[in-house]
Amino acid sequence: MSQNKGLLSFRIEQKIEEAILKKQYDVGDKLPTESQLCEQFSASRTVIREALNSLKARGLVEIKKGSGVYVSELTTENAIGSINLYFELSKDINLVDNAIQTRLHLEPEIASLAAMNRKEEHLIALSHNLEEIIECSIEDIERETELDIEFHILITKATGNPVISLIMEPVLNLISKYKPMVFGKHESLDRKKIKDSVIKFHSRIYEAVKSRNSREAYYEMREHLKETEKNSKEADKYR
Amino acid sequence: MSQNKGLLSFRIEQKIEEAILKKQYDVGDKLPTESQLCEQFSASRTVIREALNSLKARGLVEIKKGSGVYVSELTTENAIGSINLYFELSKDINLVDNAIQTRLHLEPEIASLAAMNRKEEHLIALSHNLEEIIECSIEDIERETELDIEFHILITKATGNPVISLIMEPVLNLISKYKPMVFGKHESLDRKKIKDSVIKFHSRIYEAVKSRNSREAYYEMREHLKETEKNSKEADKYR
DNA sequence: ATGACATATTTGTACGATTAATATACATAA
DNA sequence: TTATGTATATTAATCGTACAAATATGTCAT
Numbered sequence: 001m002s003q004n005k006g007l008l009s010f011r012i013e014q015k016i017e018e019a020i021l022k023k024q025y026d027v028g029d030k031l032p033t034e035s036q037l038c039e040q041f042s043a044s045r046t047v048i049r050e051a052l053n054s055l056k057a058r059g060l061v062e063i064k065k066g067s068g069v070y071v072s073e074l075t076t077e078n079a080i081g082s083i084n085l086y087f088e089l090s091k092d093i094n095l096v097d098n099a100i101q102t103r104l105h106l107e108p109e110i111a112s113l114a115a116m117n118r119k120e121e122h123l124i125a126l127s128h129n130l131e132e133i134i135e136c137s138i139e140d141i142e143r144e145t146e147l148d149i150e151f152h153i154l155i156t157k158a159t160g161n162p163v164i165s166l167i168m169e170p171v172l173n174l175i176s177k178y179k180p181m182v183f184g185k186h187e188s189l190d191r192k193k194i195k196d197s198v199i200k201f202h203s204r205i206y207e208a209v210k211s212r213n214s215r216e217a218y219y220e221m222r223e224h225l226k227e228t229e230k231n232s233k234e235a236d237k238y239r
Numbered sequence: 240m241s242q243n244k245g246l247l248s249f250r251i252e253q254k255i256e257e258a259i260l261k262k263q264y265d266v267g268d269k270l271p272t273e274s275q276l277c278e279q280f281s282a283s284r285t286v287i288r289e290a291l292n293s294l295k296a297r298g299l300v301e302i303k304k305g306s307g308v309y310v311s312e313l314t315t316e317n318a319i320g321s322i323n324l325y326f327e328l329s330k331d332i333n334l335v336d337n338a339i340q341t342r343l344h345l346e347p348e349i350a351s352l353a354a355m356n357r358k359e360e361h362l363i364a365l366s367h368n369l370e371e372i373i374e375c376s377i378e379d380i381e382r383e384t385e386l387d388i389e390f391h392i393l394i395t396k397a398t399g400n401p402v403i404s405l406i407m408e409p410v411l412n413l414i415s416k417y418k419p420m421v422f423g424k425h426e427s428l429d430r431k432k433i434k435d436s437v438i439k440f441h442s443r444i445y446e447a448v449k450s451r452n453s454r455e456a457y458y459e460m461r462e463h464l465k466e467t468e469k470n471s472k473e474a475d476k477y478r
Numbered sequence: 479a480t481g482a483c484a485t486a487t488t489t490g491t492a493c494g495a496t497t498a499a500t501a502t503a504c505a506t507a508a
Numbered sequence: 509t510t511a512t513g514t515a516t517a518t519t520a521a522t523c524g525t526a527c528a529a530a531t532a533t534g535t536c537a538t
Contacts, residue, residue, distance in 0.1 A: 057293035066500030079325035086318035305531030
């Protein structure tokens, strides 16, 4: 019928996406049924389903069997999922270094902001995290890594600025890519030293945030990340 | 056959994704044909195609008609596409403010890094951008916005740290969400004032980066963004 | 070895049929 | 009236077949 560039299903996908972007359909709204969309776009159900499937894969719509297709709010998981995957699949050997440098230069200011804006709920979450990492077995590197990441994510959340949390989370998730590497290069005695250092700095940062001392939060975070950088470089030597 | 939770196509999608994550298939590799995957997973071609289609929508594979399905490298566009969409669809009335605050607190340090690490190529791109925004018509708000965003993206690239560029780009793209709003609230005379201010600060930042003066780059970026924040708040008053 | 052509392979689109989950309307009971 | 259960209709999920269109492969002549 129409002269085309690209796949039919893709063109239809874009048209539906455009309608959503233009608020022609709002969050929660039900899209026309597959059969109706077939008529609307003069296409087979196959291509309509492929278009809807793509939108679903990207988190724009939710499809309920027996009910219909609904516009869904993009979740933060969806938003940062792609960037996490991008880092995960990246073969850039400098990725870890770049992530550490990014943290070293941006996180102190974030800690400073956290000290200014934190609420009671953030302190509760942070102190709970501290307890957990202290109690965490020295052998359970995976769990310790999780808690380490969580601590720093909690700090971003304490800023009260969701944009900061959103963009920093993928960078912080990369900790799981180098922390086990660092630990793997050290004997258990050294691992204990490193863990103690982490706990020491996390505690200091927590105290600074609690007492709304933004200068100190900045300073301790910076020292913490310098230490992280040092340990990473140490591990690099033996690579 | 198998007791299931969730959709068959989704389960297969995850299995294929897992295989890619585990480097069972590397970038560029050809996946089995649809028919082969049908046998492998004992499923109809329909569900196999839906699984592949989802992976394609997320940028993990490329499908070539008549040829096959290939593992593709995730592009940066793909990585930040979801987060851009997330911001685009966000109804958070504070989103713009949060983005400006994020820039105000993070970009000065980024400018400082740019001054330290910039290469000749970055200076060329930056000066070209400056020329263009100077020559840009005062009426062409859309173009000016594009160039404004580009300037700040170029600064992030001058840091030499792709992680910083990646996470800042979605935040910078939000400029297109508030700059026209700011301009819309001002008479053309004021618009000229704002544009002159932008050019003034961009020039100063450029000079600081060029002369590797990181302290000055930090300072001028901060002043620039304070101005941005002020203008945004002005526009807010009349909202 | 190279290029043209015929053939095979592979994905794109279409249609029809059946299954399973959900929504709706209605009848029934408290 | 309200609540609950049931029958019915709607809708998406899966399957299978068929053909079209783009690509890849092999053959043959030069």
